[in-house]
Amino acid sequence: MSEHPSPAEPTAEDFVAAQRSPEFESLRSTHRKFVVPMTVFFLVWFALYVLLSIYATDFMSIQVIGNVNLGIILGLLQFVTTFGITGLYVAFANKSLDPQARDLRATLEAGDFAGRNGAARPGSTLAEEA
């Protein structure tokens, strides 16, 4: 995976130390706190829409604007929420995930995580992962 020339490929010890670092735990929990509720939300909302379409046809057939009924409006709302979640995620990732990931990457490339545990950093580079 080292297609870009990188002077110091992190070692296995670096990765273990990085995974246990508070910075990484913060990045992971930031990511999970956004992604998990959003995923649950869109899956439940889609399931609700499908179930309503299957089992509550009378409700979905209520006409709202001219011939446009509730089913079509809720369907179009699925488009709206899909676009909305996409926009929210991008804004969130740019603001909250990218800076944290970038800092972690810089620390890893500098080999600073292994040093933190007092372990001597072996000079070897990790073999390319296939």
Added chain:
Amino acid sequence: MNVMLPAAEATETVGTPWLNMLIFGAFVVVTMVVVLRASKYTSTAADYFAGGRSFSGQQNGLAIAGDYLSAASFLGIVGAIALQGYDGFLYSIGFLVAWLVALLLIAEPLRNTGKFTMADVLSFRLRQRPVRIAAATSTLCVTFFYLLAQMAGAGALVSLLMGIHSGWGQSLVIVVVGSLMIAYVLIGGMKGTTWVQIIKACLLMTGVGIMTIWALALFGFNFSAMLGEAVDVANNAAILEPGLRYGEDSITKLDFLSLGMALVFGAAGLPHVLMRFYTVPTAKEARVSVVWAIALIGLFYLFTLVLGFAAAALIGEERILSAPGGVNSAAPLLAFELGGSVLLGVIAAVAFATILAVVAGLAITASASFAHDIYSNVIKKGKSSGKEELRVAKITVVVIGIVSILGGIGAQGQNVAFLVALAFAVAASANLPTILYSLYWRGFTTRGAVWSMYGGLIISVGLIIFSPVMSGAETAMIAGVDFAWFPLTNPGLVSIPASFLLGFIGSKTDPYKEDLKKQAEMEVRSMTGVGAEAPVQH
């Protein structure tokens, strides 16, 4: 395209076949020139399989849309909405919402941990051999079903658009499509394929966009009036309400639930879609590409909603069903109704371009999986050179091309939508659970992965074999026999949870402990992009 095609029964043909062929020929010439240019810069394995990772997020987003919006999407959904109204619309929503799975959970970590194929990610921290073989098997199965669908679709399309009705003529067209596909992929690799998909996506969006505005203009841009006309023509108010197709009884209702599940979990497990994320340089660009893909795909399905009801209003069920091509002819008939033979020619060419771009994307995915996973990493145990891998990939493309030409000829007249739904169900059952587990569950093991992938594959394909799709129903593939005992036409409702469960049980009972250092490396790489991106400037 200078092949003499058998004479057609001109009476049943809509529009002018020579014009359709001329426009399609122009598309082939233009894309060939682009592919030839792209091939100048294709030399390494990363060039061939991942387009040198040189595409921008926007370009890749267009290519994803070009890869995803197959002829089944275009012709199938417009036809489904025209005939079944609201229930056809439900399909497109599933196809769109599915992209949130890719955006939130898969695209970025996949880009950060893999190289060319889905198996790269799955075998990152598990045992290479068994996981790669399983992942390559399901990749080849899914792409093969998808390829068959597209090839069969090409044959069906021809009967309507080119005025070729004889079995021989359709077979000849399948041979032409297959040969073009082999040529594109051999010459241009992923770079060439990507450009074909980008050009196709632009043509498709433009063509469908023009038709949508045109159709709306006929109703004074009043969507409600269009719906009213559709109801009048169909003489059935139920066309606007759910249940026309799936509301019959409790089995058809469950069937729809099953289909919805397969659609939502299937898209992010399609190997040819996953592979597209390797063509961009960074995880951030992968994110940008999904955003573009969602915007384009969403817009496209909004267009098809209008086109479907426009076809119902302007053409009507009777004329659609009596046209050669049946339900799939709604979109071309509407094009002819709106803009005569010129617009029909453009739409026909777009539909062909659609098939060509999708089959090229499938072929390169299957060849990458065979060359990179099976040959390089399993047979040669990672000791082959990139050059050897490339040679094997190119041979594989030719083999896949020939197999899919033969399969496509054999699958003529089969239900295209069924084959695509099959591919989605298999992808959702065999691939997605393992991808999610290996990215997000530390306790996931090799046994879990193997059980989940083979289990998902066998259960989904097995249930389809014993479903009314294969036997026992009027529309079954095999007539005259009845060995169906599974009532649903889509297996997702059973096979997807089963696959998740198998992955869980397999991991919990696995006596072999996975390397936690590898897990640490995978998780850190997936979240930070270290090693996959250019180093941070210090």
